[in-house]
Structure formats: C-alpha cells, structure tokens
Amino acid sequence: MNSEEEVNDFVKNGHQQYLPHLSIDPVIFGYHDQQLKILLHKWIGLDGWGLPGGFIRRREPLSQAAHRILQERTGLEDLFLQQFHVFGDSPYRLQERSAREFTEKYGLVVEKDNWLFERTLSIGYFALVDYSKVSVRTDFFTTDYRWWDISDIPPLLFDQNEVVDKALATLRLQIYHQPIGLNLLPEKFTLSEIHSLYETILGKELDQRNFAKKLVSLGLIKKLAEQRAIGPHRSPYLYQFEKDAYENALKQGIVHTY
Amino acid sequence: MNSEEEVNDFVKNGHQQYLPHLSIDPVIFGYHDQQLKILLHKWIGLDGWGLPGGFIRRREPLSQAAHRILQERTGLEDLFLQQFHVFGDSPYRLQERSAREFTEKYGLVVEKDNWLFERTLSIGYFALVDYSKVSVRTDFFTTDYRWWDISDIPPLLFDQNEVVDKALATLRLQIYHQPIGLNLLPEKFTLSEIHSLYETILGKELDQRNFAKKLVSLGLIKKLAEQRAIGPHRSPYLYQFEKDAYENALKQGIVHTY
DNA sequence: TTTGTATTCCGTAAATTTTACGGAATATTT
DNA sequence: AAATATTCCGTAAAATTTACGGAATACAAA
Structure with a gap:
C-alpha cells in the first residue's frame, strides 16, 4: 500500500475489506548476536513510534490475519507467533479519533465517521525472529522503522508501551514452559x-x-x-x-x- | 432485557450501543461440594446450549464489560475473572448468519444487514465462582440454564466446545502458578x-x-x-x-x- | 616448533525439593 | 465404653537443582 490511489482506497473503503474496531498489533522480537530488539515503525502524522499493526480481513481467520500482517511487514513466514492478550481498557482504546486532525496530518480528506476513527481494540501477538534475516517493509503511514533494544524502548503511541511490556513478560514466562530457538539459531548450533x-x-x-x-x-x-x-x-x-x-x-x- | 420492546430495541439498535463483530463469552466455572461445573444457557431458536455471552458497550473498557456481563448473568461482583484467548479461526466465526432464519426462529423481523448477523470474534474469559451462591438470570434469548459437570459437557453452539476446553486447560495450568480459592471457600476453611x-x-x-x-x-x-x-x-x-x-x-x- | 590466548568441555558434592507412606489421636454416636 | 469416621503428624528415600574449577584444544604469533 504505497501509491496515493491505494492509500485513498484504504482509508475510504477499508471498512468494506476489513473488520472495524479491531487491529492486530504484533510485538516482533528480533534476536541476533546476543541482542534482543523489537521492531518499531515511525508513524507519520502521529509523529511517533509504534507497533507494525494491521487489520483483519472480513472473511479471514484471525490467526491467518496475524501471519499475513507479519509476512507483509517482515517477509517472514512460518515462525513463532502467538496471541497473548486483547487490549481494550486504556483511555486510548476508548477514544475515537478526529477526522480534522487526520486531514491536517495526512492531507487526505475523510468523513467524520470514517472507520479508522472508531474505537479500536488491539489483539496483541508476539513473534520471535532473527532480525538479520528480516527485510522490513514500510508503507504510506510508516515511512521509517528501527530495531530497538528492549532495554531502550521509546515512548510509544497509544497504550503500546503496556503492550510491549506484557509481550516481554509473556515471552519470559513462556520460555520456562516451551522451547525456543528453532528459527532463531542455525540448523546446527553450539x-x-x-x-x-x-x-x-x-x-x-x-x-x-x-x-x-x-x-x-x-x-x-x-x-x-x-x-x-x-x-x-x-x-x-x-x-x-x-x-x-x-x-x-x-x-x-x-x-x-x- | 426481557420485554418484547427491549428485545426489539436490542436487535434493531444494539449496534448503536454495542461494538459489532465482538462478543465476550465467559466460561463460568462453578465449584461446590467437590464438584466442578460450568454454567450454560439454553438458547432458544438456536435450540442448543451455549455460553452466557454478551457485548461490549461502545465506550466501556473491555474488562469492565466482562465484569458487567458476569454480574448480569450471575449477580456476582468482584471475583476471579480472566481473559484467556480470542477465538476467530473456526468456520463458525467466519460465517455470517441469515436474517431469514432469525425471523423464523424468534418471530422478529430484521433486516439482512443487522449487526447481529455479522462475523463475530469471541473474547474468551473464564471465571471461578461458588455456584451455590449464584442466582442465575436468563433473558429473552436464553430461557433456561443449567450447571453442567465438566466431565459431561454437551455439544455447544458454534465453536464453544473449543472455548470451554481451552478455558479448562488454562485454569488447570494457571492453578500451578497462581493461588485459587479466595472466593470459593469460606473465610476459614479446613x-x-x-x-x-x-x-x-x-x-x-x-x-x-x-x-x-x-x-x-x-x-x-x-x-x-x-x-x-x-x-x-x-x-x-x-x-x-x-x-x-x-x-x-x-x-x-x-x-x-x- | 613452541608459547600464548581464548574458549570449550566435563563431573561431583552439597543443598533443596519432592515423593511416598502408616499409625496414633479425637469428636461424636451407639 | 466401644465403635466409627476423620484428622493429624513426621521421616526417610529419591530426584532435582545448584555451585563450582581445572584440564583440553585450536589457532595465531613469536
């Protein structure tokens, strides 16, 4: 989604293709060389860092949507990806956003009741990848990206710092109960x-x-x-x-x- | 929600009050006297047993919605209630339902694009209560209810057997990591x-x-x-x-x- | 060829936790 | 007083977890 035409269509008609009120926000942990990072995108307009989220197609199974979004953002398929929590409590998640602000920031004219401004719950997924193998893609809304060390996460959009914290806590708990490493280490490792x-x-x-x-x-x-x-x-x-x-x-x- | 007027309003205008595409389906475990049961309602029209679900109000925090729904169904507040999974994969969760069928079964005239027929993801919660202290309430859609022993759950609507199985698995895993009993046993117990x-x-x-x-x-x-x-x-x-x-x-x- | 450097490899003893198990004590009823 | 039903307690063995250091070796540099 990069051409102006595509973006316009997404904003205007996205609700026909995607479920409103729901987004999938994956926390993508990238490991390489003894460093654990997460992938964040710079959202233009909003002017801040955030998770590389996406929406669920109307007739697409939920877990398939999560895999698709990850694939679109990183090019990776077939990896460790797991749902961990739905976020719908924070004030940010209750607010509806304003159309005027949107128009100002993106230069796109939209109606007040556009689907993107409605209250949106976020379904949190987390993934674990080798970040040296990822080729990150950006789009109209996310022009820049960066892998941030987990000890150094910047303030994120909405309640996404909470999302990241919970993802990390879940990952660390989980590693005591499930093995990890199959797609992060070479086939044969020391x-x-x-x-x-x-x-x-x-x-x-x-x-x-x-x-x-x-x-x-x-x-x-x-x-x-x-x-x-x-x-x-x-x-x-x-x-x-x-x-x-x-x-x-x-x-x-x-x-x-x- | 029991008078015909209320029900009609819920069906026709519910989308103004509630978020479409989402339901909260709590698996309510009831313990008493060495028996573990779950609460199921008999849904008329659909003619089967199902979880006592509900919807999220448009400006209501998610966890508050879960507590409200539980309170409405059981009269209980302040209990162990926890989100455990979002279900959006099963064929049932992808299907949209038909208005004609609805009209036949409930005798209510509705339009084809009524919000209740849209694809709905289910946010699974589970709760643990003392079922001897619960006064269950039914409504227009759920005329009957029963506590079913967990070893004897009947076939449920949609993919709800999967929901129940996952809830039980989560409960059993969780009990190894978190204490249970505070609201299930008397203040002083043997x-x-x-x-x-x-x-x-x-x-x-x-x-x-x-x-x-x-x-x-x-x-x-x-x-x-x-x-x-x-x-x-x-x-x-x-x-x-x-x-x-x-x-x-x-x-x-x-x-x-x- | 020897020496130095960096890293891998291995095993055991002590501490802790988990498991297995049976017999004496006691409140009430008969 | 005896019978019944249930509670209470403690120890030994097994298993698991923790703590810890010195010899081996591949290559590079002298």
Whole structure:
C-alpha cells in the first residue's frame, strides 16, 4: 500500500475489506548476536513510534490475519507467533479519533465517521525472529522503522508501551514452559549460542553447564559428532534440536526451571 | 432485557450501543461440594446450549464489560475473572448468519444487514465462582440454564466446545502458578476443603500431607487455633488465607508443582 | 616448533525439593 | 465404653537443582 490511489482506497473503503474496531498489533522480537530488539515503525502524522499493526480481513481467520500482517511487514513466514492478550481498557482504546486532525496530518480528506476513527481494540501477538534475516517493509503511514533494544524502548503511541511490556513478560514466562530457538539459531548450533539466546531473552545469567545438562536431559537437543572451527581456541561441538521432542514440548509444555 | 420492546430495541439498535463483530463469552466455572461445573444457557431458536455471552458497550473498557456481563448473568461482583484467548479461526466465526432464519426462529423481523448477523470474534474469559451462591438470570434469548459437570459437557453452539476446553486447560495450568480459592471457600476453611478444591479442579489426586505442607511453606495459608466440629470424629483445625501473600502470588506468580 | 590466548568441555558434592507412606489421636454416636 | 469416621503428624528415600574449577584444544604469533 504505497501509491496515493491505494492509500485513498484504504482509508475510504477499508471498512468494506476489513473488520472495524479491531487491529492486530504484533510485538516482533528480533534476536541476533546476543541482542534482543523489537521492531518499531515511525508513524507519520502521529509523529511517533509504534507497533507494525494491521487489520483483519472480513472473511479471514484471525490467526491467518496475524501471519499475513507479519509476512507483509517482515517477509517472514512460518515462525513463532502467538496471541497473548486483547487490549481494550486504556483511555486510548476508548477514544475515537478526529477526522480534522487526520486531514491536517495526512492531507487526505475523510468523513467524520470514517472507520479508522472508531474505537479500536488491539489483539496483541508476539513473534520471535532473527532480525538479520528480516527485510522490513514500510508503507504510506510508516515511512521509517528501527530495531530497538528492549532495554531502550521509546515512548510509544497509544497504550503500546503496556503492550510491549506484557509481550516481554509473556515471552519470559513462556520460555520456562516451551522451547525456543528453532528459527532463531542455525540448523546446527553450539552450546554457547543457545545459551546466549536464553540468557539474552531472560535478561539474566544462567549457569552454562547446568543449562546444557537441562536441555539435554529434557531431550530437546542432541550432540553431534561435528565441531565448528571458529577461532584460535578449542572448537565447540555442534548440537541440533530433536524435532519430535521440540514439537511435543511446544504442544504439551514443560514444567521446569533453569 | 426481557420485554418484547427491549428485545426489539436490542436487535434493531444494539449496534448503536454495542461494538459489532465482538462478543465476550465467559466460561463460568462453578465449584461446590467437590464438584466442578460450568454454567450454560439454553438458547432458544438456536435450540442448543451455549455460553452466557454478551457485548461490549461502545465506550466501556473491555474488562469492565466482562465484569458487567458476569454480574448480569450471575449477580456476582468482584471475583476471579480472566481473559484467556480470542477465538476467530473456526468456520463458525467466519460465517455470517441469515436474517431469514432469525425471523423464523424468534418471530422478529430484521433486516439482512443487522449487526447481529455479522462475523463475530469471541473474547474468551473464564471465571471461578461458588455456584451455590449464584442466582442465575436468563433473558429473552436464553430461557433456561443449567450447571453442567465438566466431565459431561454437551455439544455447544458454534465453536464453544473449543472455548470451554481451552478455558479448562488454562485454569488447570494457571492453578500451578497462581493461588485459587479466595472466593470459593469460606473465610476459614479446613485442609480437607482446600485439598478437595484443588483435586477437583485439577481432576487428579494430590497427596493430602504434601499438599498442605506446600501451601504452608509458600506462606499462602496459616493455621488458626480454632477447630470446627463437624461430625462424629476428630475436629479439623481451621485455616485462613494469608491475604498479602495471596495477592502477591496472584500478581507475581509462583513456580512450583504439587 | 613452541608459547600464548581464548574458549570449550566435563563431573561431583552439597543443598533443596519432592515423593511416598502408616499409625496414633479425637469428636461424636451407639 | 466401644465403635466409627476423620484428622493429624513426621521421616526417610529419591530426584532435582545448584555451585563450582581445572584440564583440553585450536589457532595465531613469536
């Protein structure tokens, strides 16, 4: 959606294609090189940073909409994506927005009862991706984007700081119950790599040896015979996820601590 | 909403008062006397059992709407009520319903594009109450109700069996991380009572002694000096929740097993 | 070839938590 | 006083979690 024609059509006729009152706002966590970031877009007019949201098509299943929006924004398919909460309490979520303001900011003429100004509840999803593999796309409303370190999130639009906080809390709770890493690490990875991943996401240190013991004893990873030469020091062995156990743990959940 | 006038107004003009495309469908778990049940209403016309749902007012915060709906249906305020999932994937949730059918079943004349026939996503909440303290109210659409044992849920409308299953799974997972019982047990209760409560909810046996030890060691309950005379046998001591620890555990979560 | 550097690899003992389990105590009824 | 029904208590074994340091090794530089 970038040409003026498309944008106009979206604003004027979007309600025919999309459900009003609802948006999907994904918190996209990007991990790479021991850093955990989230993807934010700069919304023009509103002049602030916000989540890369989208709308649900009228005959589109909810989870499909979430995947589509993520795909449109990042080019990624088939990743860890999970619904975590609906936000509909904050004053921002109760307010209807003004058409005049919109016209001033975007230079588009719209009617007062345009669907975009109605009260909108936000369905929060979060995803976990390798941000070095993402090619972010912007559009008419979002001209710029940036990956922000989670320790350094700027003030966001509406109640989206709350959304991000809750997403992070959910992710950190979840990692105790479900495995993570399948699409974030190379097919074959070292213990250090997966260890760093978990430490970074949880934001705290984990004993290297006990951590590895735990994952192995849960049957989630297995040691390969291969090693990887990466520098002037002993070469680490490579590990692989046990797909079956991994899938199973995703579904069933695991009860444990690290 | 019971007079014909009110119902007509709701059907015709409800969209002015309520958000379309969204409903709140609470799964109300009722516990009493070692039985765990859920509240279902018999929906006339649709001729089946379903959850006692409701709609969100246009300027009403989401969680307030959930509490209101519960209050309207059960008379209860201030109880354990929690959002757990949005349902928008099942074919039922994509379908729009037909006006003709509606007219046939309810004898109300409605237009084809009435708001009630549009695709509706369901925001799932679950609550936990003492069903002996509930006075259920019905309305024009729901003439009858019944508490159904969770092991014996009938086929429900739409995708609501899935909703109920997920609610139960969430409850059972949650009880490992957050305390339960504050509004389900008397102010002062015996170990047997709280033990039965947990066994019933989890649907499995828990060692009596270890269970009590755990709750005490977590600081969630404390033993009182009083006993309660209840039969031709030794009288049990009474216990009370430690409110502070309880509230704290609700917020922070506990990591443990039983 | 040797030496230095950076990183990986491994295992055990102590502490804590969880599990398993049975017999004595006691309030009431007969 | 005896019978009945239920509560109360504690310990030992098993399992899990935690804490922790020194030898091995791949490469680079001398």
